[in-house]
Each structure stands twice: as C-alpha cells, then as structure tokens.
Amino acid sequence: xxxxxxxxxxxxxxxRYVQVVTVGGLDPNNPLxxxxxxxxxxxxxxxxSGYPKGTIIGKDTAIGRFMLGEHELCxxxxxxxxxxxxxxxxxxxxxxxxP
Numbered sequence: 001x002x003x004x005x006x007x008x009x010x011x012x013x014x015x016r017y018v019q020v021v022t023v024g025g026l027d028p029n030n031p032l033x034x035x036x037x038x039x040x041x042x043x044x045x046x047x048x049s050g051y052p053k054g055t056i057i058g059k060d061t062a063i064g065r066f067m068l069g070e071h072e073l074c075x076x077x078x079x080x081x082x083x084x085x086x087x088x089x090x091x092x093x094x095x096x097x098x099p
Contacts, residue, residue, distance in 0.1 A: 015083040018057070021047065024077040026064040031075070047082050054082035 023040045025032045032040075047054040058081035066073045 012057070012083070014085045015057070017084045017087040019047065019054070019082050019084070019088070020079050021082060022077060022079045024075070026062055026075050026077045028064070028066045028068070028073055028075065044080060044082075047088065050088070052084050052086055052088060054084050054088070057081050057083045 021040070021044045023044060024037060048056070060079040060081075062077045062079075064075045064077075066075070
C-alpha cells in the first residue's frame with residue numbers, strides 16, 4: 001500500500017481519540033423532540049465531515065418496547081463510536097450539553 005492510498009483509508013493505529021455520539025433515546029417518560037434528534041444527527045455529521053475527519057468504528061443499537069395502557073411504544077437509541085487521529089476542538093462543547 002502506498003503512502004498516498006494510506007492517507008485515504010484511516011488506520012486503527014492512527015486513532016488517538018474516540019468519541020461516542022448518541023442519536024435517539026429510550027426514556028418513555030422524557031422522549032426526545034424531533035428538533036433535538038436533528039441536532040444530534042447534525043453533530044454526528046460535523047464530526048464525520050469536519051476537521052479532523054472522524055471515522056465510524058462501531059455502532060450500538062438499543063431498542064425499547066414499552067406498554068402504555070393498550071398502546072405499544074417503540075423507541076430506538078443508536079450510539080456511534082467515532083475515531084479521530086487527534087481530539088476535535090468541539091468535543092468538550094458537545095459533552096457539556098449531553099442529556
């Protein structure tokens with residue numbers, strides 16, 4: 001593999017920082033608004049397209065099924081593990097506003 005192609009494909013050895021970004025929620029007593037979910041997705045997209053560019057190295061999905069009277073409520077939370085070659089500048093800002 002040449003050095004030019006190595007720069008295009010992130011290597012696990014280059015990882016110096018991993019951030020977990022959660023999209024969605026599982027609390028039926030405090031459901032996330034659509035606006036809050038859009039903010040979570042926007043933040044995820046910034047980490048994947050900004051500088052330093054992040055790479056998804058893992059994904060965890062949790063699904064909750066709740067009965068509210070006769071109605072069934074299904075909720076989903078997905079956590080993305082994003083690797084970086086160095087810590088992004090805006091990571092502390094995100095962690096301060098996490099639910």
